[in-house]
Amino acid sequence: MKKIYQLGVEATLEVIGGKWKPIILCHLGQGPLRSGELKRRIPQVTQKMLTQQLRELEHDGIISRQVYPQVPPKVVYAITDEGKSLRELLIAMSNWGEQRIKRAQANGQPIELSHQEHDGFLAL
Template identity: 70%
Template sequence: MTKIYRIGVEATLDVIGGKWKPIILCHLGNGPLRTGELRRAIPNITQKMLTQQLRELEEDHIIIRKLYKQVPPKVEYYLSDEGKTLRELLVIMSIWGEKRVKRLQAEGQSIELLSKGHEGYLNF
């Protein structure tokens, strides 16, 4: 069966859509991370959701899962070459979000941005 996209953004969202995938990718832009490190970096994600999102990103060849044969087993995730091509998109999304937060703060909304930069995924 042929998969049909009406516009290109559908194909993009098919791979990185949702709340968690872009966040995971931005953290991996800083370098390889283990599952526990990702959980600490993204405290609101459940273990089940993190595992599901990592599997989907791996199936789409956006990230690579590296298993070290040791006891206890060690697993690291890092961006594939294809995943690294998302850098510009993630930077643009981050800049847009930073500007939005500043505007909302200027309007008096109680909102805070903990990380004021996107240096990690500038280094892909």
């Protein structure tokens, strides 16, 4: 069956939509990581959700999964060239969010940005 999108943004959101995928990509933008290291860097995500998001990103060709034959198995995730093509989009999203937070802070809203840089996206 033919897939039909109403807008191009639908195809983008299908691949990187959701709370965790852009965060995962930011961390992987700094270099290949094992699942356990990603979990430590994103403590709010459950292991089940992290695994699901990694599988989806791999299925869509955004990240690669390298399994090393050792005991216990070592699995490393890295961004593919297709994933690197998201660089400008992710930087723009990050900049937009940072400006929104600054406006909210200026209006007296109790909001904080823990990490004020998006180095992972810059390194893509």
